[in-house]
Amino acid sequence: MKLNKIRENIYKISRDDYPEMNVPAFLYASDMMIEDIQNDQSLTQLKNAAMLPGIANGVYAMPDIHYGYGLPIGGVLPVFADKGVITPGGVGFDINCGVRLITFDINKSELKNPESLVKHLYKKIPCGVGEGGNIKLSNKEMKKLLQEGSKWAVNSGYGNESDLYNTESFGCLSEADPSQVSKRAMERGSDQCGTLGSGNHFLEIGSVDKIFDKKTANFWGLEEGKLTLMIHSGSRGLGHQICTDFLKVFERTLEKYKISVPDKQLSCAPVDSDESRKYFSAMACAANFAWANRQILMNLAVSAVADYFKVKAENLNYRLIYDVAHNIVKKEFFDLKSKNCEIYVHRKGATRALPPGHKDLPEHLKKSGQPVIIPGDMGRYSYILSGVKNAPELSFNSACHGAGRVLSRKKAVKTAGDRNIAIELKDKNIYVMSRGKKTLKEEMPDAYKDVANVVDVVHNLKIAEKTARIKPICVIKG
């Protein structure tokens, strides 16, 4: 792909070089990352996305870009409500995959036996491919959950109402319509609320290891040396099934709306079409399911931590810093050429990052900007950043979402050979337990880029600025 470097950390794929594009594509990455990025087909996917109709300004790729279904992971696709298209490939299979971060008023030094804590967590958190949990929902109750998201979880006894104010969109997309969710999707989801999943999903106890921005950290209640809980999970089989169901629908709509796409995986329909409305309503259900899921997982993990410290869960002082999605399409408003425009922003492996003062932030976060949670790998660290001033213009309020792989899962397993990743991590005082036999090899630290380099790109561009770094202590995986 022909890339033009327009300034430090910004590369452009230009319409002068590829006239088939309707808008330019922008890649945010450092010089040293370019070679790896050029090695897969992700930039071709980005260029293909720029050929869709009705895009606002451009398409964008974050430094953790890699190959995905349709739009690359790490891609942002903003479209005008009145002339753009919705594409399920712009969201991906794991609808509202996202991350949540919690802090405890407990010092790292008080955690004397992390090996025991990881066992407590592993026992309490259902995880693994296809695994169900302890909550079985009737059809009626499922419908309620899909409409209400996090609020359903709070009303069902999982957490506090204040948690909603520390969740993106208050943990609910109001467009959710359960009648657009297939029976099969409902069935797959009905016993999976409160389950972690597998692959790169994880639940981790860590500690704040470094503060970059003291003011923002203080404001949010992040203190060096305190224990944290991070949860990375999504909408499980429900979201997967919804995506599968609608991909079939959208492949058939191309002819109907006379849209030509360079890649069937970018099948789409006008925003204002029956198909897009139905997809959006079903996608919103999956998003709400994922928020309820993480809300419940948080409560299960908090009770495991309480068990370990031999205190009652209600006496354990914890605080939800934020919960943010990184696979979603949302209706948002942006000032473009001094006109307020309704935009549907597809974020796929991209985290929303609202700058200070944004109207969608709750009052208590207006001053700091939105917390942007960026998980790394299980052997190094994760970051929390705050949305800053260049986010609207550079990326429609979006930042990176993680480290990004350097080795495919298959390659990682092969490279790991007969290494014992759990023992290697234990030597670094990180205690991991995993249900899947291959998971730890697939997810070993060497399979990922150093997230510090990824985060530095968005930090230097002033899309989101570094607030704190978190180091893992106990990790459970599916």
Next chain:
DNA sequence: ATGTAC
């Protein structure tokens, strides 16, 4: 990511 194929 995912009852890793309907």
